[in-house]
Amino acid sequence: MSELVLVTGARRSRAGRAWRFVRRTWRRSIHARVITITVTAGVLLTFVLGSYMYQRIADGLMDNKVHSAEQDALSKRAVAQGYFSANxxxxxxxxxxxxxxxxxxxxxxxxxxxxxxxxxxxxxxxxxxxxxxxxxxxxxxxxxxxxxxxxxxxxxxxxxxxxxxxxxxxxxxxxxxxxxxxxxxxxxxxxxxxxxxxxxxxxxxxxxxxxxxEEETLGIVKSAFAVGGILLILMLASLAYLVTRLVVAPVRSAAHVAERLSDGALNERMPVRGEDDLARLATSFNAMADSLQRQIRQLEDLSTLQKRFTSDVSHELRTPLTTIRMAADMLHDRRADFAEPVARSAELLNRELDRFETLLTDLLEISRFDAGASSLQDEPVDIRDIVRRVCDGYESLATRNHTRLRVHGRRPAVAPMDRRRVERIVRNLVSNAIEHSEGRPIDITVGSNSTAVAVSVRDYGVGLAPGDSARVFNRFWRADPARARTTGGSGLGLSISLDDARLHDGWLQAWGEPGQGACFRLTLPAKTGVPIARSPLNLAPDDSAVGRIMPQADSLTIGTRTAPGSTTYAAAEITRMEGDRS
Missing domain, CATH: 3.30.450 (Beta-Lactamase)
Structure with missing residues (x-):
């Protein structure tokens, strides 16, 4: 009985593989579809026409046989009756x-x-x-x-x-x-x-x-129809193959050239033969490739100039900024000796210099990311220690904004990471949460599993409008331009945080609803070289599946879903693409 079950299972497995092969060939090959459809139509047409002609021939032979038999029988009856009458x-x-x-x-x-x-x-x-x-x-x-x-x-x-x-x-x-x-x-x-x-x-x-x-004649006719039908079907299949090949070959060539172009081979072009529609397709494709190549080179030149300008300006501003900082510090230290308006001006000058210095530091960091000069200093770190340090540093700011920081997470969450960069990410997330919390508490949660460690920062303030979760990591983007800032950010913090997360092969994701707050989640691999399977923490509070599994690299998925209770929210799974940097 067991051998019979094994044999039956093996047959089903072979049948399943054959069916999957047929389905895959049908989906992927225009050749196979056109030839199959042509042969099927040819078989049906040959069968219908052959059956009709065969029936007409059979009916004709039958009618002729009946007519000749009746005539012959009439004469033979007369002969027989003559013999009998003469007896x-x-x-x-x-x-x-x-x-x-x-x-x-x-x-x-x-x-x-x-x-x-x-x-x-x-x-x-x-x-x-x-x-x-x-x-x-x-x-x-x-x-x-x-x-x-x-x-x-x-x-x-x-x-x-x-x-x-x-x-x-x-x-x-x-x-x-x-x-x-x-x-x-x-x-x-x-x-x-x-x-x-x-x-x-x-x-x-x-x-x-x-x-x-008549039976022999019909047998010959049937054989002739069968041979003719087979030859006709073979001829139709060959014709379909040749015609399809004439059309598919340029399409495959275009697909190959497109793949080469996407891989960076911008000089790749389609061969042009003749003056027909396919030749026009190849000519148009090559013209499009030429145009794209010119535009890409222009964009690369502009991007290079932009990166060089940012780097040069950032470095060149260091020297005058140092001089201005020294003078501003001296004025700020002596502000008690000045009149009230002058003292106030010294304080404003010092504060704005702090913001300018932060912006300059962020620009230098961005230029290093753009130049590919950033590197990691990995060491095993419990991310809870980083969260505690950040919360201690922002406790006074949270108190001024009437906000309470609540930290959750008892289990160790140790992973190899660059402490400085991860701490910068957490600082940016916490400062943004304080900025937009509207005085409500902020929950900071730490979690871990076999492949990842994560920290999420959840506020209950203004939230994010639909679509904002896809733009929140853009450089200098602000959800509400009219909103006054209290933390003195440069507008580059989340963009730098996303680059830091990518440098760790991690995820940085955002979710938000208007009036319901927002949640930012950082997920890092627990082991170097081992990809993240699932994040240990939820991103959307009412749907644990949103954002648990990250899509493929260099992709952006934005969805609008309806959770229980007809609450609509937007969730974004974001991985920064190279094109987003410019």
Whole structure:
């Protein structure tokens, strides 16, 4: 029984693999689809037309056979009736001998028609009973319906298509010797009528015309149709293959060139042959590639200039900023000696210099990311320690904003990370939460699993409008430009945080609803080189599936869903693309 189960399972597995291969080929190959559809249509068309023509030929052969059989039977009946009418010996022996001779004479193949003759008593009464005489197989039986039709209308011939045993007669000196051979059955035309035998009464005379020749003709026609149909289907398949190849080859070439272009081979082009539509497609594709190449080079030049400008300006501003800082610090330290307006100006100057210095530092960090010069200083760190340090640093700011920081997470969350960069990410997330919390508490949660550690910062303030979760990591983007800032940010913090997360092969994600607050979650791999399978923390509070699994790299997925209670929210899974940096 177990062996039978194993064999059945193996067969099902092979059948499943074959079905998957067929489905994959059907989806991926235009060649396969066009050839399959063409061959299927050809088979159906060939079958329908072949069946129609075969039936018409068969009907024509049948009609011709019936017509010739009726004409021949009419003349042979007249011959038989002549023999019987000329007889002047009414005794039984003489009549039996006459019937045998007449039957043999009528059945003799003196023309192109082969016929069998049956002489027997019908349904009409007779004065003298004569024996049944027939040529061909002795087991040939006249249908009852044929006998009744002959008895009902004795003045006309009755015709019926019957099935009789197959039989090939043998003749000696023109007389059938009864040693015919044959197997199976064959259709035949049976023509029945009555003859008058003087001294014996009215008897039935049946002439049977087997359709051997017609059957052979139909066999030849069927073979010809089959061979012709197969050749036609093969020709259609070959034609479909050639035509499809003419169309698919340029499309595949375009796909190959497009893949090469996407890989950075901007000089790749399609070959142009002829002047037809496919040549126009190749020409248009090449023109598009030329235009894209020019624009990409222009954008690369502009990006290079922008990065160089940012880096140069950032570095060049360091020297005058240092001088200004020294003068501002001196004025700020002596502000008590100044009049009130001058002292206030010194304080404003010092505060704005702090913001300017922060902006300059962020610009330098951005330029390092753009130049690919950033590197990690990995060490095993419990992310809870970083969260505690950040919360201690922002406790006074939270108090001023009437906000309470609530930290959750008892289990260790240790992972290799650059402490400075991760602490900068957490600082940015906490400061943003304080800025937008509207005085409500902020929940900071730490979690871990086998592949990741995570920290989420959840506030219950103004939240994010639909679509803002996809733009919140853009440089200098602000959800509400009219909103006054209290933390003195540069507008680059979340963008730098996203680059720091990507440098760790981690995720930085955002969720928010208007009036319901926002949640930012940082997820880092627990082991170097091991990708994150799932984040240990929820992103959206009412749907644990949102953001638990990160999409493929360099992708952006934004969805609007309806959670229980008909609450609509936007969730964004964000991984920074190279194009987003410029």
């Amino acid at each position: 002047d010996k009414p005794d039984r022996a003489s009549l039996e001998s006459l019937v045998r001779q007449t039957v043999q004479s009528v059945a003799s193949p003196g023309d192109d028609l082969s016929r069998r003759v049956i002489f027997e008593q019908g349904l009409a009464p007779v004065t003298q009973r004569l024996s049944k005489q027939s040529t061909g197989p002795k087991n040939t039986v006249v249908p009852k319906a044929m006998q009744e039709a002959v008895a009902k209308d004795p003045t006309h011939q009755q015709t019926q298509i019957v099935t009789v045993p197959r039989y090939v007669p043998r003749y000696i000196n023109g007389v059938e010797n009864g040693s015919g051979i044959g197997t199976g059955h064959i259709s035949a035309v049976m023509v029945g009528s009555q003859v008058v035998v003087p001294g014996a009464g009215v008897y039935d005379l049946y002439l049977v015309y087997p359709m051997d020749t």
